[in-house]
Amino acid sequence: MSNKMIKTYKKELKLSNCGFDHDPVDSMVRSQWQSRSKNNFYLVYRWLVAIFVIAVVIVSMFSHVEKYSFGLFFIYLTHWGILINMVVGVFGAILVTVWHFHSDFKENVLKNSEMPTAFKIYWALHNIALITSFAVTIIYWSILHNDKIPLNAPNILSHAMNSVIMFLDILIVAYPLRLYHVIQPICFGVSYGIFSFIYYLCGGVNILGNPYIYNVLNWNEPGKAMVTVFGTLILAIIVHVTLFWIYKLRVFVQRRYFSTQLILPTKVPKQQRLNSSLGSQISMVFGGDDGCTNDAFKISSEKMCK
Structure with a gap:
């Protein structure tokens, strides 16, 4: 492991990164690739994502109820995943819309x-949806899928496109992925494991009438079920760390090749304008008395000194 990676881990693992503090705050409602606080393309993108994840849930539900009981739809982790994707997609679109059109809120x-x-809740839900989508995709295609399961649109949408859309999102959004936030998808996964155990104790069955939800999560064999639970949690951690470095790569590429400095307009406070009229000579370019430096010149001068 290189010294640069170690420094990155040390910086990231500061206790201040445990919570939801982040600056700038507007990164929760903007893209990594936009230079202004509001962007029409990002607004359209967020609603396209919302419409897509809603469509995935509708298609999956209709496909399920054609053959099985509606209530059994809600026992599967796959469906928990696409439902939280839908919540995140719609929630994100609403937040960006409010940010875009309500200047008072902004x-x-x-x-x-x-x-x-609202931003904190959205951030946490996005973390859960992101990791859950990849975990579901990996587990399904590597362990659960077999030749008897049809490779149709609902299957592809709920077990593959869920990860595709979330991967696209992590490349576009502006907010960070914190290593400590892995606790959020872990709690989600533990909650599902507890649910599956309670479901088993209550005599619940899956769509085939078996006394378990997944054959790898059969609580008739508690040792096997616990291996599945802990294995899934380890997979979630691995996926989270991998996506953390993809997030760092996203930030590096944006800053290295697409970064733009916003030149702020010169603004002089009223009291300083009064002082100027009384004889204080304030330069509108280089600054003035009391250390009041023009932000635009400051940015430019810093670039020249680099």
Whole structure:
């Protein structure tokens, strides 16, 4: 492991990265690749994602109820995954829409030092949806799928396209992926494991009438079931760390090849304008008294010194 990777891990594993504090706050409602706070393309993208994940749930539900009981739809981890994808997709589209069209909300968020609760919830749900999608895809195609299962549209949408759309999202969004946040998908996975155990104790069956949801999660064989639970949690950690480095690569590429500096307009506070009129000579380019430096010149001068 290189020294650079070790430094990255040390920086990332600071306790300050455990929570949901992040600056700038507007990264939760913008793309990594846009230079302005609002972008029409990103707004359209978020609604396209929302429509797609809603369609995946509808197609999967209709495909299920054609053959099986509607209630059994909700016992499978795959369906938990696409449902949370739908929540994240719609929630994200609503947040970006509000940010785009309600300037009062935007100004209040930028003025406050703390991230809004809605942003924190969205961030956590996105982390869960991201890792769950990849875990479901990997486990399904490597362990559960067989020749008897039809390779149809609902199957592809819920076991492959779920990961494709979430991978695309991690390449586009602006907010970070924190290593400590792996606890969120882990808690989600543990919750499903507890649910499957309670379902077994209550005499629940799967769509084939077997007394378990998945054959690899059969609580008639608790040792085998526990291996599946812990193996899935380890897989979630591996996926999370891998996606963390993809996030770091995204940031590197954007800053290295697409970074643009916003030149801020010159703004002089009212009191300083009054002082200027009384004789204080404030340069509109280089700055003035009391250390008031023009932001635009400051950015430019820093570039020249590099």
